[in-house]
Amino acid sequence: MITTGAGHGVTSGPDAGPQRALIIASFVSRVGNGLFNTAAILYFTLVVHLPAAQVGAGLTIAGLAGLAAGIPAGNLADRYGPRTIWLVTLALQAVTMAAFVLIDGWLVFTLVATLDRLAATASGAAGGALVARVGGGRPAAFRARLRTFVNLGVVVGTLGAAVAIQIDSRPAYTALILANAASFACAGLIVLLGVPNHPPLPRPDEHRSWSVLADRPYVAFVALYSAMGLQYQTVSLLLPIWLTAHTDAPRWTVAAVYAINSGVCVLLQSRLGSTVETPRQGGRAFRLAGLLFLVSCPLMALTADVPARVAPVLAVLAVCVHSVGEVWESSAGVALGYGLAPDHAQGQYQGLFGLGFDAGQALAPVFLTGAVLALGHSGWLLLGALFAALGAAGPPVAAWAERTRPAKAGTGATAPGQQAGSALHEADR
Structure with a gap:
């Protein structure tokens, strides 16, 4: 049973298994995010030897381009089911994250970062729709628990990244990137095995x-x-x-x-x-x-x-x-x-x-x-x-x-x- 500070928990019942699986998957992926995000700028500047200004420009381009994926990915989740689309986006994130170990210049960095942000934005929309479907009878309590473990995952990942930063070598930073890529794959496997494939809901005629x-x-x-x-x-x-x-x-x-x-x-x-x-x-x-x-x-x-x-x-x-x-x-x-x-x-x-x-x-x-x-x-x-x-x-x-x-x-x-x-x-x- 997963308890909360308010005394509520994910108890036995039809919602318990999918909710627990989604919480664990989100925790795992956010541990990976904490590992990577904490040390990313150091990897790009100290290991790949990109100037900080170029890193900032590339991330800005990627961030702006990534905005384009949100609503289209959400529509796909509504049409084909949120779990299906979320699994696809997690797989894409695993691939794009792993590709960061291969970058050797600004153009490749910007391309990989842009693909990564597109996948991440799409993942947010599809994952949000899946959270809505798994919410159960007390969706607010479930989402609060989910956010608690998401925050905890980032903290754990940040602590792990401190070790690699202290080592300060290319293999150490590469390990962080690959660990983050693996976290997306693990999260997808957990969702695949533990969360039902909810079919899309009927849409009214006026839906666009x-x-x-x-x-x-x-x-x-x-x-x-x-x-x-x-x-x-x-x-x-x-x-x-x-x-x-x-x-x-x-x-x-x-x-x-x-x-x-x-x-x-x-x-x-x-x-x-x-x-x-x-x-x-x-x-x-x-x-x-x-x-x-x-x-x-x-x-x-x-x-x-x-x-x-x-x-x-x-x-x-x-x-x-x-x-x-x-x-x-x-x-x-x-x-x-x-x-x-x-x-x-x-x-x-x-x-x-x-x-x-x-x-x-x-x-x-x-x-x-x-x-x-x-x-x-x-x-x-x-x-x-x-x-x-x-x-x-x-x-x-x-x-x-x-x-x-x-x-x-x-x-x-x-x-x-x-x-x-x-x-x-x-x-x-």
Whole structure:
């Protein structure tokens, strides 16, 4: 039995086996991601000897090109079944990742990175649709557990990568890349053996391949969530630069805030995330996240105004507050991202959701370093105010979306994700 901090668990029943298999597969693949992502820039620059500027340009091209795969892959998942498409994308990721050991120049690097991002984006859309189908009677609780183990997998992979970084040799970095490739293959095998091949759901006559773009409330939610996604790189990019360039905090503070951010998310994701089940609850969680970010951003700015012995303590406090906000924000994203999507078009909707988030993450470094960091303390205050304003828009957007989905959400109705869980239980579990 897989337990959660809230006392819920994957118990015996028709949903338990597929849910457990999907959690294990996701954990395995994220361990591989943690192994590779931590050391990737070092491999490309120190082993392949590509200039950092070329690596950045290649990754930017790959990231932008990868956006094109989301909605088409989601449509394929809706048409042919999410497990089938996800298995294909996992196989593609295994191949493209392994190909990184063969790169010897910028053009080959950019080509491989682009194919890898296309496969990863497609995998996100198909995998999201599969999560919706496996969710069972309590989809929010399952997704919270899944995210907990995803976060834990990244932490484990990051720790493993530290060993290779310490060895600092081509064989060590090659082993990380091949281990990540193997993680995709292992995840696919686990899903193949442990998750049923859910058939596609019947689609209404008015369904179109780009119907999600006409769903204005959902598009508005994706825009809000993508903008709020700046908060991830606030901790991973902006705060480390601020601590090293503008404070007297010891350098180990940067590593400490990384570890604390991951730890808080792992410990609280199931406990808090399992309580956010409906779109309405998601809207309120989104607002709460914005308020917590409004508190954390000024605290991060204040680290530049305190003595060296106080700065680490203040940074840790700020990151703890921020991390709780991150848990609420991610829980809101899951509740709204899945709960507002029609059951027959989860793949298409998850494709748009991933596209928006990835686009926001691609633009985040430019905004955070070019605007927020340049403004100093004022930039931090404006960033916190932006998060609060985005959070405040969560409840009205959720209410707007619910009004456009009669008989699927609201008083006495079952949320779309829950409908999918119960219907699938009757059909093929």
